[in-house]
Every structure is written in C-alpha cells, then in structure tokens.
Amino acid sequence: MARAGVLREIGRPFSIEEVELLAPAAGRVIVRTHASPFCSTDVKNWKGQLYKIPPTILGHASIGEVVEVGPGAPAALVGRRVVVPGTPECGACYYCSIGEPWQCGELFDLGGIYPDVARGADGALISCAGCVGGYAELMSISANQVFPIDSDLPSDVLSMLGCGVSTGVGSVVNIAGLRPGESVAIVGAGHLGLWMLQAARAFGAGRIFVIEPHAGRRAIAERLGADLVLDGVDGEATVARVQEATGGRGVDIALEAAGPTAAQRLAVRLTRRGGRTVLSGFEIGGADVALPQVETALQSRQILSTQNGHVHMRTDLQRYAGLLERGLLDPKPVYTRSYALDELDLARDRSGSLEDVCGIVVF
Ligand SMILES: [Zn+2]
Ligand SMILES: [Zn+2]
Known part of the structure; x- marks a missing residue:
C-alpha cells in the first residue's frame, strides 16, 4: 500500500488516499519516492488542458530509491538512488536507435494512454500520468526511465534534474x-x-x-x-x-x-x-x-x-548534477519551498498563482 495524490476528477481537489500498487510487470521497477517537483505543467493537467485521463497520478519527474524489480528488470538497480525524468530512454525504439531518445517511443507512441500502476479502494485501476506518477509514496516505473545518480546533494535538489x-x-x-x-x-x-x-x-x-x-x-x-x-x-x-x-x-x-x-x-x-x-x-x-x-x-x-532538453539521460543527468555540485547552477532561486503530499492542492494553487517558482513535494 502507498499514499498517493490521485487526480480523480478534472478541476477538483486531489484525493490523498491509500492505493494498492500493482506488482511490477516485466521490465518495471518499484521506486520509493524521495521528492517530486510540482511542475506548472500539472496545473494544466489538473485543469484538463493536456488530455490526461482520470483516475491518474500526476507528477512527471521525480527521484527515489529502487526497492523492487519486476521480471527482466536489472536486479542491480535495487537500493540505487535514481532520477526519474520525464522521458524514458529504451534504447530499442526507432527514435532511440537514431540517437534521438528524447522522442522515445516508450512514452510518445502510447498516444496518451499511460500504464495502470495501482488500484484504489473502489477496485478501479489508476494510471501514472506521463509514465511517472511522482505524487505518490511509491512509483511503478519502466526500468528504462530510472537513471542511477551518484551525488551528495539532497534528493529534493536532485529531483529538479528530471524536468x-x-x-x-x-x-x-x-x-x-x-x-x-x-x-x-x-x-x-x-x-x-x-x-x-x-x-x-x-x-x-x-x-x-x-x-x-x-x-x-x-x-x-x-x-x-x-x-x-x-x-x-x-x-x-x-x-x-x-x-x-x-x-x-x-x-x-x-x-x-x-x-x-x-x-x-x-x-x-x-x-x-x-x-x-x-x-x-x-x-x-x-x-x-x-x-x-x-x-x-x-x-x-x-x-x-x-x-526535455534533448538530453541523453544515461550520461547527461549525472553531468548536470555536477553543475549543481560545483555551484554553476544554484537551486535556491528556483526552489521556493517544500510540501508534504497532504498539501498537494496548496502546491498546485501556489504554482498556478505564480507564488512559487518551484514547490517540491517531499516524502
Ligand atoms: Zn515539468
Ligand atoms: Zn526508445
């Protein structure tokens, strides 16, 4: 079981509820969420402007620790801190094969129908918007969308890498x-x-x-x-x-x-x-x-x-973490404040009203 902020109805408050995460399917991993920035894109998603279909868990970039792997996913990921960016890099689709993983088919060939990752108390399935679903204590993610990161920086700061x-x-x-x-x-x-x-x-x-x-x-x-x-x-x-x-x-x-x-x-x-x-x-x-x-x-x-900046996630995320470590990028002017999951509506309101530059939901 995990607590999640579920978008059950467009334009209505998030439902903060216990959901039952589905066992990881082949090639997927379970990540215990550390932090997920509340991106302004999710204000539009909440208003129903970008075709997301409830019930779903928003939050399209995150960071956490891999706690379980499904069949065929690398067991070595267990225990690693991983950035979960907005874009996977499957390495096998047409776009990955021509060196343009930022259009990876694992995300963009889904036609906006995202995998179901959890079940609510009513038994209905809940999807992960953008294949992430970061506003939840646990995420079920493709192994192609988690990237190990080595850094002494705290997870709330590193959570901003993915978007x-x-x-x-x-x-x-x-x-x-x-x-x-x-x-x-x-x-x-x-x-x-x-x-x-x-x-x-x-x-x-x-x-x-x-x-x-x-x-x-x-x-x-x-x-x-x-x-x-x-x-x-x-x-x-x-x-x-x-x-x-x-x-x-x-x-x-x-x-x-x-x-x-x-x-x-x-x-x-x-x-x-x-x-x-x-x-x-x-x-x-x-x-x-x-x-x-x-x-x-x-x-x-x-x-x-x-x-997503046309980055190569497997190499660039670690490099960009280095820019934060060396002070070439400063998180302080961007990172306004943190939120508990219970405050997800407040985070959305303050993002929508531009009071926050970036609020981060921490777990
Ligand atoms: Zn974003
Ligand atoms: Zn791909």
Whole structure:
C-alpha cells in the first residue's frame, strides 16, 4: 500500500488516499519516492488542458530509491538512488536507435494512454500520468526511465534534474548550441526560464535579456545576472528595446519558457535574422502559433523544439548534477519551498498563482 495524490476528477481537489500498487510487470521497477517537483505543467493537467485521463497520478519527474524489480528488470538497480525524468530512454525504439531518445517511443507512441500502476479502494485501476506518477509514496516505473545518480546533494535538489534542469540546460547547450558571447533572450522566468538563465550564464552567453510579467520573478532574474529585464506587457516596445540593445538586430538566441502562444511569437520576433528560437511551453492541447511569415520564411530564423532538453539521460543527468555540485547552477532561486503530499492542492494553487517558482513535494 502507498499514499498517493490521485487526480480523480478534472478541476477538483486531489484525493490523498491509500492505493494498492500493482506488482511490477516485466521490465518495471518499484521506486520509493524521495521528492517530486510540482511542475506548472500539472496545473494544466489538473485543469484538463493536456488530455490526461482520470483516475491518474500526476507528477512527471521525480527521484527515489529502487526497492523492487519486476521480471527482466536489472536486479542491480535495487537500493540505487535514481532520477526519474520525464522521458524514458529504451534504447530499442526507432527514435532511440537514431540517437534521438528524447522522442522515445516508450512514452510518445502510447498516444496518451499511460500504464495502470495501482488500484484504489473502489477496485478501479489508476494510471501514472506521463509514465511517472511522482505524487505518490511509491512509483511503478519502466526500468528504462530510472537513471542511477551518484551525488551528495539532497534528493529534493536532485529531483529538479528530471524536468527543469535537464530541459533548461539542454535547451541552451544541446538545442540552441550557445556559442561564447552570443546574446540570449529568455521569455518567461519561471522554474524553466530561471534554469535557462543560469545555464546561459554558466556557458558563456553575452548579454542576457529576460521578459517576464511577474514582478517577483523579474527580481530573481535580476539577482541572477540578467542584463535587461522587461515585463513584456507591450510586445512591440519589448522588441524595440531588445533590438536597440543589440545593434538594431535582435538576439542570437531566444528561449521561450512561458507557454502562451503570444510568448512564442514574441520569442521569434526578438531574434536577429538567422537567429535561433527554442520553444518549450504549451498553453493548451490543440493551440496554434501564428508566426510572422517573411521573418521566418525569408530571414533564416530557425524555430527549434525542445523536449526535455534533448538530453541523453544515461550520461547527461549525472553531468548536470555536477553543475549543481560545483555551484554553476544554484537551486535556491528556483526552489521556493517544500510540501508534504497532504498539501498537494496548496502546491498546485501556489504554482498556478505564480507564488512559487518551484514547490517540491517531499516524502
Ligand atoms: Zn515539468
Ligand atoms: Zn526508445
């Protein structure tokens, strides 16, 4: 038995209840959860904007200790502390075989129908949203989605590796391919944007611009060394200010970490001709982004996608933990506070109201 925060009805309080975890199926492991960040994506999931089907356990990135393995899963995992990121790496699907594990079929070929991992008191099966289900004391996870981590850092800090840190650092390094001295604009200074900002600084960005409507988050971006921080309320004025500060051209790299389609359009418009824009947010399933045609078709601007930072989980998570250990990335400005599982609704409310940059459910 394990306590879990179950999404039983869209838009209703989480049901904190005892569930019976199913015995691990072939290739799966049971992980005793240490910590799971409350990601802003789960506010959208709770509102029913991203097609999650109740009853389900949200929480798509986590950390914990492997306590049991199912048939065919490596027994050596038992007792290991593992990061459970948002993306598996099966090594065998089409995408893994061509070196693009961030589109691993073990997650993305499921069509949004996730494995059942537990049974509620009513006997009905409960799924794990995104194949993780981190808002529970125990998780049933594919052995392809747990990655051992060696670090002296506490689990609450390391829990941020699986979504925010990997997507933030990966967007800068793997996707935008930041070269020393390049100018960077970050649209949205939430938990993802602030990791992008720290990564841009750590990897040698030139001038860094941050566009963020929330005053408290703008203040954090300033403390983290952004050169110019704007509220972005007037899009045209924002583009003009950034162009003015970049020789009339626009930035080399724009990183969007906000969600609204208008923010994605703004990010593209902030770049110079030939600049790169990395889009990461999503507002609601089915939304379209309108982009300026000449600027994208004729002026060589590149529109890039990030999915979990295009990281190779087996190698990059340990490396990114090293960035935290050496202080190149600082968790403090991002990690607002911790929550007990019983406080899951409060964590959601404070994420939705932007009071928290990142709250972490600790067990
Ligand atoms: Zn997330
Ligand atoms: Zn795969």
